[in-house]
Amino acid sequence: MIFRTCMGFIHNSDDAEDLTQEVFIQAYKSLSKFRQESSFSTWLYRIAVNASLNKVRRNSGNFITRHIGEFFRSDEVKVPDKVAANEENPESIMIQDEHRAWVQKALDSLPENQRTAIVLSKYDDLSQKEIANIMNTTEGAVEALIQRAKANLRLRLAAGLKKRDK
Amino acid sequence: MNCKICQEEIDKYLEGSLPPGSRQQFEQHLEICEECSEKLRILKVADIVISEEKRIESNPFLSARIMAILEGGELKKSASIFDTVTGRIIKPALIGVVIAISVFLGVGIGNLDNSEYLFRQVPDEITYIDDAEIESLYIYLTE
Numbered sequence: 370m371i372f373r374t375c376m377g378f379i380h381n382s383d384d385a386e387d388l389t390q391e392v393f394i395q396a397y398k399s400l401s402k403f404r405q406e407s408s409f410s411t412w413l414y415r416i417a418v419n420a421s422l423n424k425v426r427r428n429s430g431n432f433i434t435r436h437i438g439e440f441f442r443s444d445e446v447k448v449p450d451k452v453a454a455n456e457e458n459p460e461s462i463m464i465q466d467e468h469r470a471w472v473q474k475a476l477d478s479l480p481e482n483q484r485t486a487i488v489l490s491k492y493d494d495l496s497q498k499e500i501a502n503i504m505n506t507t508e509g510a511v512e513a514l515i516q517r518a519k520a521n522l523r524l525r526l527a528a529g530l531k532k533r534d535k
Numbered sequence: 536m537n538c539k540i541c542q543e544e545i546d547k548y549l550e551g552s553l554p555p556g557s558r559q560q561f562e563q564h565l566e567i568c569e570e571c572s573e574k575l576r577i578l579k580v581a582d583i584v585i586s587e588e589k590r591i592e593s594n595p596f597l598s599a600r601i602m603a604i605l606e607g608g609e610l611k612k613s614a615s616i617f618d619t620v621t622g623r624i625i626k627p628a629l630i631g632v633v634i635a636i637s638v639f640l641g642v643g644i645g646n647l648d649n650s651e652y653l654f655r656q657v658p659d660e661i662t663y664i665d666d667a668e669i670e671s672l673y674i675y676l677t678e
Contacts (some may be wrong), residue, residue, distance in 0.1 A: 372593040372597070373589060376588055376589075376591060377588070382591050382594075385593070386545065386593055386594055386597050389593065389597065389601070390597070390600065390601050390604065393601045393603075394604060394605070394609065396675050398603050406540070461603050465587075468580050468583070468584055469587070469588075471580075472580065472581050472584035472585065473584070475581075492585065492588070492589055519546070519578075522581055523574060523577055523578065526577045526580065526581060527573070527574075527577055
C-alpha cells in the first residue's frame with residue numbers, strides 16, 4: 370500500500386521502493402511518537418505522504434537532478450504486460466508512452482493537497498473518510514479537493530491533447 | 536440530458552455506477568456532443584495510465600530488505616555521525632577542510648614543479664655570471 374502511494378507521487382518504481390524503505394525506517398524510529406489517536410495505517414500513510422511530498426519538493430528544486438532523472442527514466446519506463454507480450458504495435462506503444470507522460474505531468478502540476486487527495490483516492494482506493502483522516506480534514510473538504518483535482522487534470526490533459534492535434 | 540448533467544455524471548459513468556436508464560441517456564448525449572465525449576476520452580486516458588501504474592508491483596525482496604534493515608545493524612549504521620545534528624555541521628566542515636588541503640597541496644606541488652622548470656630553463660652562462668666582469672657604465676658616461 371505504501372509503495373503504491375509513493376508511485377502515485379514519484380512515478381518511478383526504483384525511487385518508490387527507496388521511498389517505501391525510507392518510510393518504514395522513519396516509522397520504526399518514530400514508533401514512540403505514535404499516540405494511537407488514529408489507526409496505525411493512517412499514521413503510516415501520513416508518513417508516506419509527507420516523505421513523498423518532501424521527495425517531490427527536493428526533486429523539483431534541483432533542476433540538474435530532475436533532468437538527469439528524466440533522462441534515465443525515459444529508458445527505464447516499466448513495460449505494461451500487453452506491450453511486453455508484443456500484442457500491440459509500436460505506434461500504440463508510443464501513444465501510450467505519450468499519454469503516460471501527459472498524465473504524470475498533469476498530476477505533478479497539481480497543488481499538493483489536491484495531488485495528495487487524488488493519489489490516495491485513485492492509487493490506494495481509499496474512501497473519502499480515510500483520506501480525510503490522513504489529511505486531517507473533513508470528508509467534504511476531501512470531496513472538494515478531488516473534484517478540483519479532476520477538473521484541473523481534465524484542463525491540463527485537454528491542453529496537452531490540443532497541442533498534439535496542432 | 537444536457538452538458539451540465541453529463542459533467543456531473545461523468546465519474547459515475549466511468550466507475551460503472553450509473554443506473555442503466557441514465558447510462559443510456561448519457562451515451563445518447565455523447566453521440567451528439569463532441570465536447571462531452573472529448574472530456575470523457577481525456578478522463579479515460581488518465582484512468583488507463585493510473586491503472587497501469589497501479590499494476591506495477593514492488594520488488595518481491597523489498598519487504599525482506601526492509602525487515603533486514605530494521606532487525607539488523609544497518610539502521611544503527613544509517614543513524615551514524617552524518618545523520619546527527621553534529622554530523623550536519625561536521626560533514627560540511629570536513630568537506631571544507633579537505634578542499635582547503637587539496638588546494639594548498641595543489642598550489643604547493645605546482646610551485647615546486649614550476650621552480651624546477653624555471654631553474655632548468657636558465658642557461659649556465661647567466662647562472663654563473665660574474666657581475667665584476669661586466670663593463671662599468673661609468674666609462675661611457677665619463678667619455
